[in-house]
Amino acid sequence: MTQGTGAATAVPDVGAVQPPPEPGGPPGPDGGRRRPARRTWAEALRKDWRLYTFLILPVAFLLLFRYVPMAGNVVAFRRFRPGGSIFGDEWVGLHYVQMFLNDPTFWRVFTNTAILGALTLVVVFPLPIVLALMLNELRSRRFKKVVQTITYLPHFMSIVIVAGFVYELTALNGTINQLITATGGDEIAFMQEADWFRTVYVSSEIWQVVGFGTILYLASLTTIDDQLYEAARIDGANRWQQTWHITLPGIRPTIVVLLILNIGTFMAVGFEKVLLLYNPLTYPTADVIATYLYRVGLTSGSFSYAAAIGLFEALIGLTLVLSANAISKRLVGASLW
């Protein structure tokens, strides 16, 4: 409401100018606006030059900070000399590609990335659906709101804070170890044991993303027609059957689209989180492609080698997104674009 009054004082005439909406009206001037006649660039620039000025800075930004680094990947095929060109100085062909293909550490971090990504996908992806369905059964609006407010909160925390919580809770004198010793177990140094890293990582991921992840499912649940439930009830369907035959099919498109997105990004394991949580003791399970190339490139200074690994990872990601999309288009007719 405040927005309304604020807008009205800023532009006093606007309220009077707007004609009432005509839902069934003829397409009229709008139709003409949407389907312009072909114009030459000279005409377009003369008429819309002010609009084009809006694009100058953003496009310059995109070219410099997005497209130059994209082109900068060429450094993966050229030898980089400190102080030299950021695109490298001399062609070395696939030298760096061969180098990482023959690097046992690369294959270890590749496997770690795939395992961590797959674990996250399998464990974390279904949970927001379950939580959304649980919220959907509530009959008190206030209680539902409270649960939503609380479970969304972790999403707003910096990764540094999340890492801090992990250290706090898994410390030898932390709450989790207190519970373990109270039930007669021995303390576990979670952050020092490679065997525990994946569990710790996935748990922190659950804590942070599941609540907020329900939003799109809840939005999708609101679009299910109440009459369907009504009809099902009359046909004698109980709540389980209603959930199975009405609710789940109703949110299936959302599930599919989000699954595609998640499959497409599953190799993009939370690099920053791993960087904050791992240490040399947990490298055997925790080290992922992104952290390895970070150390190779920025700690050891082998920029070209690291860029080759980075390019490889980016291409895998791109392939995954495109194929997940193609598959879902064929199977369920839903796709991202």
Place this chain on the structure above:
Amino acid sequence: MVTTTPKTPDISAVRTVPTTVKDGRAYTVFRMVNVVLLVAICLVTLYPFVNLIAQSFSSQGYIMAGEVNLWPKGFNLTTFERVFGDERFWSGYRNTIIQTVLATTIAMVLTTTMAYALAKGHLKGRSFFIGLVVVTMFFNGGLIPNYLLITDLGLKNSVWAIVLPNAISAFNLLVMKSFFENFPAELEEAASIDGLTTYGVFGRIVVPLSKAVIATMILFYAVSFWNAWFPAFLYLSDPELQPVTLYLRNLLAGAMGSGNEAGMESVQIGANIQAVAMLLTVLPIICFYPFIQKYFVSGVMLGSVKG
């Protein structure tokens, strides 16, 4: 009254079940279990915060003995005094605020103007420019080329390394574009008949009437810049420039005995110093949370309409 507030479904609404419908016994039990489970989920979600507050006010001895869980033991405020007395903490806070404001301002100017231009269906070359944005969603330069570029531009140890490279998020831009596409065309036409140029229409009609979506985008950007630590970790080795998130990560790294490269003294950092620094870092987000949550939720749903 004209307002163009984006419409998103009310996801807190509950379905009304006719009173004539009787729940079966199994379903009644399920509903009770459901509520209990949801309460448990809330408690687990909140526990780290509770534990954090308890540790912040406890004395080091009780924390080391593993006796601090829900409630402070050995109540004291000396840690707060120590953190408050640390110049780095305050400069970190100041830097976080400066960098967040600057980065958000730049990002909003670029995103809003570009989204507005791209929302005009008749703009020649429009699909080319949209493609330019969409490509960045699926492929980016990667860590090394970006690092080399920033270094080559001489931006290391300058706030520009933090506030410039992430100025346009393709997601935010597409959300704004689809919002502007649905902006009532009659308003803009009437304004241009009244003699306003494109600049006038944008600045005096479109922006004032798009406050809700602009507020959402500001919060999206501001929260992500406020929480960021990695760009600062990469580009700001000068402690004078580091944001509070990096201060905190250095505390964590110091306490873990790894990553001394950031220049932290390698002494063991007391658990309660860490807790206090964390508490003071999350505090602003928690305070603003009730306000920003609503915008975030509607923003996420807006994005899903046309992603």
